[in-house]
Amino acid sequence: MDNQALNDLITDVFPTAEIITEDTQFLNAIIHPDLLRDVACFLKDDDRTKFDFMFCLTCVDYPEHMMMVYHLRSTGLEHEMVLKVKIEDRERAEVETVSDLWRTAEYLEREVYDLFGVRFTNHPDLRRLLLTDDWEGYPLRKDYEDPVNMISL
């Protein structure tokens, strides 16, 4: 399916999703955190989309909000898109897990929790991955301060 068809399909099923197709490499769909579970299940299971390969899961820390970014690809139908979830509350960032749909998400979400502090509800084992268990703070946030280890030029 090309971008236009995907655009139509998604806005049909989820009218509140914001779709951007110009000036971007892939089709971007920005949704509210509460919708994540439904959208993810739809994108994975529906026969017209069948996004079974998640090749990138990350988070971007903006000044006012946090954006979870999921890159999806369909191995059968060979189309790709980016699913973005805009989390408004930076202090108590929480979103549903998708680790039961795409098994790779289990560890990628742990990494996001470790470095950004986004909590994933219903995650089977949410704890720090790369840093030591007693580390305080979330280093990849823009407001992370570490006067001992970080050198500012």
Add this chain to the structure above:
Amino acid sequence: MAIEWAIIGLVLILFVAISVIILVYVERKVAAFFQLRLGPMRVGKWGMLQTIADFIKLLMKEHIITKKADKFLFNLAPFIIVTASFLAIGAIPFALGLQVMDINIGVFYITAVSSIGVLGILLGGWAGNNKYSMIGALRSGAQVVSYELSITLSLLAMIVLAGSLQLSEIIASQQTGWWIFKGHIPAWIAFTVFVIAGTAETNRGPFDLAEAESELTAGFHTEYSGIKFAMFFLAEYVSLFIIAAVGATVFFGGWLPFHIGHWQVFNAVMDWIPPIVWFFGKVAAIIGLIMWFKWTFPRLRIDQLLILEWKYLLPINLVNLIIVSFIALMGWYL
């Protein structure tokens, strides 16, 4: 009397020490040769003093005993294993009459005494108070006990033909030709099984799971350092020597030279070479073969190892034994 035995004991200890030094050096050079590199080259000419340097270093190392280790067993284990190896060397015939003890149960004695070594392995693994050493010791214990069977049965096949357990009699029965030639196919089968079981018995080659470096650090001798580790090391090479010596004696005629039928001149030339050179030559050839295995093949997993023994080697051995007994009864080999 006592002085004579003391001298013999000293000679034996010296012999074992020198042979281990040479064997370790040879192993490193053979390994290097297979791996397209040079091996030890710096200590002494062509690295010949390398092993001596290593043993001096090991002598000077600190004895580290882990906190909760069982001290008595920890210290006892290396001694058991070394004692077992020394006891076996005493019965091997190096040349006509050059044998410490020519007992009438020669082969039986050697296999019995070598199996004391397994106690050393199990105790060493247990006493270290370390999960890895215990796993290594259990694996090794199972392996050694299983393969003893194969060694004994394959030797038995030749003993049935030779008619005696005494080592000097076995050599005497090979004057008309080595058993490997006179025994034809059963002897080849027995020899193949003997070599495979021999490498497994000494925890070498493709069967060295007990000390598998890439899996469990160093297996049952993980916790040992200094001279105790050197003793385990020494015992491994001495058992290698024993296996090769027994194989050379039973299958290849011990110190007998190689004669071909009625070729007088050839036989005369062969006789001119002293018997002890023949003996060490044959032992060296078998050791070379066993070393070749180690540096070529990947390792077998423990259950594959045990399956090899119990499902393949043991039935082959038994069938071989029956065939050989039948041949001996019929008197066909004479």
Add this chain to the structure above:
Amino acid sequence: MTAEVKEQRGIKTQEYFVNMGPQHPSTHGVLRLVLELDGEIIQRVEPHIGYIHRSIEKMCEKDSYRQIVHLTDRMDYLSANMNNEAVCLAVESALEIEVPDRVKVIRTIIAELTRLASHQLWWGVMGMDLGALTAFLYGFRDREMINDIFEETCGARLTMNYNVPGGLMFDIHPNFQRRVKEFIAHFKTKIPEYDQLLSDNVIFRERTEGIGILSKEDAISYGATGPTGRASGFSCDVRKHHPYSAYDRVEFKEILMEKGDSFARYKARILEMWESLHIIEQLIDNIPEGEYQAPTKAVIKLPKGEFYQRVETARGELGVYVVSEGSKSPYRLKFRSPGFSNLFTIDHMARGYKIADLVAMMSTIDLVIPDIDR
């Protein structure tokens, strides 16, 4: 952690935990595996990573794009050239710079040589892990030839830094073509030797066939790319699906196997070595003349937006996701590392097998830990 005590036929058993700690002759780098064992059978494997986490992604937020290229070769140091290429391609596609043909062809040749070097090292280490210690030295002997070629042309043996945004750092050495041709002729006689030593060896086959099966659906779900995924039938070769550099003009096969066991992963890499040789052969005589660098500004600033660039490293799909706000450093740079996704299939694959099998599986996944930890 405690495991429950189970009662079975009147005998109480309890599982025990063994730590294959960060320093270990087998795991290729600092990786800690906590194994829950029942005797010799593995019940669960839990990898603990982060021992070599150097916060590369955070550093990239302060560095310029030219500096980021130098950080990338420390990630998966065995595919250093391909990591550099990923960032350079991302910058070039964002700025819409058209690099000369000469650059594309040379980049492809260097990438394939790097892939060969990485697979040679993998083969040697695989042999060593399974006990065939000689294999290690044979693999390194052949790898030395590639390292020497790189030393002459790029200036370094491991962290090459030959690609820059816009092209190459300097032109190839005059000896390059001759030496690569000599290497190809030499190596073509060596792969059959590798097959003789390991692939056709009964002991090796017994230890890898049927061990650690990863089905195609699981490979897709875990995101296992590269030869690990392709051995399970998951067609994910970036060089075929999203061609970059000169991959659209060469002919090569994508190696797909069906069984998904350790032997399939092993065989996939051996066959990939043949394909790499084939690609280099097609290109080495036809390097177009031209410039080795397209003109770029001194200070590179990417336009505002997001860009995702993927390359096929020796381990799988490396993705570079750049979020730029228009300044000279990225706002966020994420490396989608292939090793990260490949590693976490180990728990799924290893259950029910023995410790010795775990070692075989780990070597077939071909992990480089700095790639996972970044």
